[in-house]
Amino acid sequence: MNRCVRHAAAFCALLLLAVLANAVRVQLVQAGRLAANPADRRADIALYRQPRGNILVAGRPVTSSRATGGQLRYVRSYRDGPLYAPVTGFASQIYGASLLEGTEGALLDGSDPALDEQPLWPEITRARQRGGDVHTTIDPAAQQAAFTGLAGRRGAVAALDPATGRILALVSSPSYDPGRLAGAGPSVTATWKQLNADPAQPMLDRAIRQTYPPGSTFKVVTAAAALESGEVTDLRARTASPDPYTLPGTTVRLTNEGAGCRNASMFDAFRYSCNTVFAKLGADLGDQAVVAQAERFGFDDTRLRIPPAVAVSTVDRWMSPDQVALSSIGQFDTTATPLQMAMVAAAVGNGGRLMAPYLVDEVTSHGGTTVSRTRPRLLHQAVSARTAALLQELMEAVVTRGTGGNAAIPGVVVGGKTGTAQHGPANKGTPYAWFVSYAKPPGADRASVAVAVVVEDAAAVRADISGGGNAAPIARAVMRAVLAAPPPAP
Template sequence: MTRHIRHAAFFCAVLLVALLVNAARIQVFEAPSYDDNIANRRTTISRFGQPRGDILVDGAPVTGSRDTREPLRYERTYTNGPMYAPVTGFASQVYGTTLLEHTEDGVLSGTDPLLSPFPLWNGSARDRYPSGDVVTTLRGAAQRAAYEGLAGRKGAVAAVEPATGRVLALVSAPSYDPSVLSGNRSAVARSWATLNRDPDKPMLNRAVRKTYPPGSTFKVLTAAAALDSGVIEDLDKPTDSPDPYTLPGTRTSLTNESKGCKDVPLRKAFEFSCNTVFAKLGVKVGVDRMARTAEAFGFNDADLKIPYSVAESTFDTKVDKAQLALSSIGQYNTRATPLQMAMVAAAVANGGQVRSPYLVERTTRAGGSTVSTGGSRPARQAMRPSTAVLLKELMVDVVREGTGSNAWIPGATVGGKTGTAQHGLGNSGTPYAWFVSWAKGDTDLEPKVAVAVVVEDADADRGEISGGGDAAPIARAVMEAVLNSPSQDAR
């Protein structure tokens, strides 16, 4: 009898071990597959079971959470949603997350193990903790100035702090309200379909995800390459440039919108934006040196993130001389995001150094303690400091005496460059109006802001004046907002 009891006890022990092994297999080794199973709603219910952390601008939240009392309890809300949509993106119970809502989802949703005082233990246990917040580098006044300046017209604005790379404003228009995608009602699906059908593409982040031909604003880079390479040594020496200029190896003549461009010095060519002068300079500098200069400013970099990805701005390195001439005036295959062109203006303002832009100052726990910091990244020398000094002169002349006069700010030094970029079949489309600039208050030790503005549906006639007439006033409003607001370091 005792033997049978021992056998039964042994068999029960084996069953118990098998149960424990199976439980360990399911709960530890196969847990990820169950977590990711579409039929498992527990993860989703847990994800929306507590308020989501906030995205902050000037220390105040521009996001929130609404208690629906439903199984997916909390849904996202947005303050001034259309104005901040190119920064926040959306957090949808149906369509997921985008932009900062996506890249900082771990902090905002409470799953980042760094939110816990015991990150290794809690990370392995897959627990959820009180959600953290994301503190942005934005200036609310600059963001509003950019948004109201575009006034719904297609276009974008990017503003950065030259010395650090902080993104101070990032606006795309037309925009949309991310809150219409927050919940899981039938209206959310209808809003999604409407937004995706809209020919104006309101969910496209034109500031960082769309590239444009930069037109004459690219002449800043061409001038930098010419000065750095020694092709130009004196801003006031004639450039021996014909008008019109026959593109090398072709019978095609390149002309100017302005008169009096023949053989003018670089100073006047920059002020009048003479295509012929800069096309010839680009050819003389050569494709290798032009490409190196463009890449030093940030072109052909597919890895730029702020922290979400930025579309690659491109300068074609395999072109003949005629194509190089057009590339050197911001046409042919040359393409740039507004953020990239803000980086160009910032490099001029910052003594030739480019700081990689960043949008997140720091992330914090619910109590306010810091989880991680962004901070300025290492600088890259785009041109010699002496070249940057000369380019500052040229850009100031454009605002004081040339086509950028609409960007002038009393009590400040402002440098700028207007531009138009032709596009469409046979260049038949309305030219994009560009303006890139930087500003320094008279009491400031260094420039405080660099801005790039592009307006797709500019009203002015073809020519350089559209950049000065449509884009420059928007840039001025953004620069004034930054100059008149306290610095980020002072908060």
């Protein structure tokens, strides 16, 4: 072989090596950066080239996929979009996905390996499995009752099955239609800007992503701490509670909305919601006892997923005595999501056992095979069975002989607690109306539904706003809907 041929062969070999090196650089070293480049639409094209799996409520899909005829072949659509938006979230070709559409996205779009019935076949063919279906725990009648009850007012409702932790209703108001965000045209961009600019924040899931001062509904927690610690042993024994009560270390005088709170027993103080009694009780217990009890009900839990993440409900860990007093009546820095307060009511109604809340019953493949199923799980033993029975006595008296009469259901044992939470500069904002409750079917010793309702913009004169007047009727409607429904299949 002459010198020119050798040089040409060596040069060709170098060129081949350069091509191989560049292929390695592009396909391995730079693969992540190139795939993340917004100009690369291959991932989007692959994501929307087949129908997405569905989200189901009581076995019926509340989502579907609509053919577009474009490069992104399928777009998401929703049945009763505003009703179920706090559950489904949205799946947008521009703005991504939220809530179940986001957390269960890999199952819905078919990219989750758990869906592979023949594990090696997708690797060989590069074909994506059809998306799976997500079966929720939502009771459609309860969801509709909560949505109708809020009637567009700012607020939220969360309802649970105390025995399992299944979430039966999750409503946030005002709501929005996630179908308006599903496509990729100018109307989607305009809708996104409009929704984000709306001061009512319709895309905020108030049931799990917004925290509020819980007001007097937090007295359930304070009463639990007092009973568990032995600070209170007799519900009907009079307490040494002045009215008004001067907060420790301050000159601030705490008063009550009504009369009869001076030295009232816990039984009377709870059903009439006496701030002075529970503020003094909290100060006597101290911050550690109140915080520890709150945490056993689920407060300060940063890991709670249903599977969408839930905002952390908080009780300040380090408080002065006056701050503990205010926290014990659900003010100061104490905040809670509606789901958290439903968990409190559920634990009381379930004999002290707090079950982990969950929103997904099971996931099935496109062919109907079960991929995963959620099993009920004990989150905490919030209180002893004895304390739970005493708390039930208190909460049931609120409905039969106290401020929560609007939640009563004939023939059903209902326990509840009203709350009116102050907020805003100098507490001048319109108070939040709260109600937490549980209901026992006739003859049952455990509750079958627990509900928390918060109404932000209660339509009433400020002095007349109350959990009993504004929120309790909504809770009653949700409990009725659950009690009227047939039990879920095992």
